[in-house]
Amino acid sequence: MPFWSDPKSSPKLSFKWFASFGIYTYGINTYSLRSFQKPSFELAVSEYIWLNDVEYRPGLLTWNPIEIIVTDGEDLEDNNTYKLYNILKRAGYQSNNVNLPKSVIEKRSSTIALGGDVRLTQLDSDGDSIEEWKLVNPFITAINFGASSYGVDEIVSIAITLRYDYAVHEIL
DSSP states (O other), X not given: OOGGGOTTOOOOOTTSXXXXXXXXXXXXXXXXXXXXXXXXXXXXXXXXXXXXXXXXXXXXXXXXXXXXXXXXXSSTTTOHXXXXXXXXXXXXXXXXXXXXXXXXXXXXXXXXXXXXXXXXXXXOTTSOEEEEEEEESOEEEEEEOOXXXXXXXXXXXXXXXXXXXXXXXXXX
């Protein structure tokens, strides 16, 4: 029965959620998350031609990257620019030190630097967890540290793009 005709049922609300980034102690604080794109996938379609017929069949499933928007704070506890740059360094990035070999960023070290699995938990209208998406083997593929402008009066936001092997959905 649809939620609008059942007084005991409610729709999922897009602002009732939280996310966690593995077990990393100095990670991004949940309260600084502004938006979190849920996982999505695409299924390749193959075309098969047989005489005068064309058939279509499903092919490989590919999980799409997601984007997470976080706010940036001034103090060290909330400074996500600092935290994300350190995640990048722990993943293997080396700055301009000519005495060290070139940077090598590997998937395993990138996933560990991020804190392991990333989880998005959806909450119901009472604030209880009802479902969870788990991103398996996530790693950062892009970070946009935002923009500064004298023409606007808003909080600085950072866009993080994550790639992952696959996502698992669970009803809690």
